[in-house]
Amino acid sequence: MLAPFACLPDASRGRLYPEGMSSFRSPFQRDRDRIIHSSAFRRLKHKTQVFVEHEGDYYRTRLTHSIEVAQVARTISGVLGLNTDLAEAIALAHDLGHTPFGHTGEDALARLMQPYGGFDHNAQALRIVTRLERHYAGFDGLNLTWETLEGIAKHNGPVIGPNADAKHAHDPDALPYALAEVNAAWDLELDTHASAEAQVAAIADDVAYSHHDLHDGLRSGLFTEEDLMELPVAGPAFAEVDRLYPGLEKMRRRHEALRRVFGRMVEDVIAVAQNRLAGAQPKSVDDIRHMGTTIIRFSKPLYQELKAVRSFLFHRMYRAPSVMEVRAQVTRVVDDLFPLFLRDPGLLPAEWRQDIDAVRDETELARIVADYVAGMTDRFAIQEHARLMGVDPVVRAG
Known part of the structure; x- marks a missing residue:
């Protein structure tokens, strides 16, 4: 039973290219499955959050992060x-629209574009699911429902x-x-x-990265459990574990505390x-859309506590010297590859060169180059940079 303000599959605004209904999947289930089976989703396996892909098998990638966000959202x-x-x-x-090397790669590509x-990873995700995935006979993209496209575009408001x-x-x-x-x-x-479903996906993103960045930062050695005990949210969680399980082995203690966070x-x-x-008593999903404020959010006290945690992560992890x-x-890597392909688009793979004959100006060419560079994984970008520039890899495994 769904709430009256949930998105109902039977009331979907449909797809840009009309398709028959599945006999065993709802429209939103089909969207989910198409996303999972897309090439862009598979590439998330080798795109990172904070650490570059070679730095360790245990750090989160965009793929593991997306799975964690989906679990929280469900x-x-x-x-x-909700649906x-x-x-x-x-x-x-x-x-899906993130570049290699996390926000570092996005910052570089946004500057170059x-x-x-410009370049924006949310807009790029829309470009991927409406244009760049080219596997279906009847259309470019994944032909997702309006509701899913709306959620990708506006999950942050x-x-x-x-x-x-x-x-x-x-x-x-x-x-x-895009x-x-x-x-x-x-x-x-x-x-x-x-x-509300899109708003849930947005808050689930905040929950997931706030949790796993603490975990990854500990594993990297950029800070310690003792540092976290000085923070709101994390400190009380460790204190509770110590009270319930005195002398608990280090990794179990860490896990028990962070799962409480x-x-x-x-x-x-x-x-x-x-x-x-x-309090609001919305009667439909359109009531949610026109409420003028976000309905899914943290409480003000927790939001303030999480700001302190994020400030700690910014200084101790995201801006750590290493x-x-x-x-x-x-x-x-990005600063070298983008202008190289822009000057010599013949260096692009054959399937990408097919679009170049139709470009009318440098802007259209730059957008094709940006699509290609943004789609690279960390590893592939490093390898291609070394090969095309004739230099040693800028980052070495190990």
Whole structure:
């Protein structure tokens, strides 16, 4: 039984290219399956969050992160009576547009693409699922439902209009080109909030990375459990484990504490959502979209505590000297490859060169090059850089 404000499969706005209904899967289940079977999803296995792919088998990749986000999204949406399949599909797709080398690669590509319309990983995810995946006979992309496309575009909130968060807002006349193209073909109502399922996928992303960055940072040795005991959220979790299991072996202690951090975030989101939904009494998914505020969020006290945790992670992990050294090395990879392909597109693989004959100007060519570079995995980008530039790999395994 779904809540009245959930996205109902039978009420979907459909697909850009009409298709017959499956006899055994809902439209949102088909979206989820198409995302999982896409080439872009498989490549997430070798794209990283913070650490470069060679640095260890235990650090999260974009693939493991996406799976964790999907698990959290299914849990929260299930408790709230939302459509778990839609929430899962959006969660699995939310990172498809990321470049190699995490936000380091995105920062470099956004800078290089500034003269050609910029680069935004959320918009790039839309470009992938509407254009760049080319496996189906009847259309480019995955031909996802409107609701899934809306969720990819707006899971962080409206991107234009008075309700857009400044962090994610865009000038209506200067939208990222990948987003503008999709929106021109099919209005995604960019000035409204997305469905509750998309909002769940967004908060699940926050839950997942807040949890696993603590875990990965400990494993890397950038900080210790004693450091975390000084932080809100984490400190009380370790203290509780020590009280319940005095003398517990180190790795079990770490796991027990961090799963309590994880649990507190999920429980907080559910409690806040239940309270806000009870107060607002939305009768439909459109009531959610036009509420003018996010319905799925952390409580104010926990949000403030998580800000302290994220500040700690920023200084001790994301800007740690060893991480910054590798960031500089992999930035060089993107800085070298993009202009190289722009000057000599003949270096692109044959299947990519097929599109070059139709380009009308340098902007269109740059966008093809950006599509190619953004789709690279960490390992492949490093290998291609070494091969094409005739240099040693900028980062070596081990």
